[in-house]
Amino acid sequence: NAGVTQTPKFQVLKTGQSMTLQCAQDMNHEYMSWYRQDPGMGLRLIHYSVGAGITDQGEVPNGYNVSRSTTEDFPLRLLSAAPSQTSVYFCASSPAGQWFHFGDGTRLSIL
């Protein structure tokens, strides 16, 4: 049982490049979320999904897109990377009414 798997673990981008952070869970959880973690800021919600085909914005959605075509996958797309998006990104999943399981994170640097 792999849990929540994030790829890649590390990535360096140049300003203006686009990329997709992958997130997959094998627990058949309804809810999935993306957070970013910055020093002294805790974790802030970027986007979330309550099921396949249903997504919504969190606290800091600008510059990011998501889609959820299957229960298992919830990719996060950076449309045009900016240095302010340098961060550690965490994907999480949860069955309704329970607690969130987190992936190991993707460390992203934008130059």
Place this chain on the structure above:
Amino acid sequence: AQSVTQLGSHVSVSEGALVLLRCNYSSSVPPYLFWYVQYPNQGLQLLLKYTSAATLVKGINGFEAEFKKSETSFHLTKPSAHMSDAAEYFCAVSISGGSNYKLTFGKGTLLTVNP
């Protein structure tokens, strides 16, 4: 809207001493409350959760927390600190029940354990 305040961004204790990490929350509806721990360069691991059952919640690694509605608090304690407890701790809140799809985190407390 919900919010979490963690008092003290950095707490330092001696090995064997009491650990107390403070968390206060704000929620207009009954909350679920969580404590997560993050070791360096790792993801978040659930320590314990309050989901409207017992107000005193026991978690992994000897940690426990008490939900106090009148004080809107959910402080994390451990009677005797161990070197392996050194990590960052996050308190988080969500709406109770099946609508718990959004977690709101505090800014974290870094725990240092001195020999």
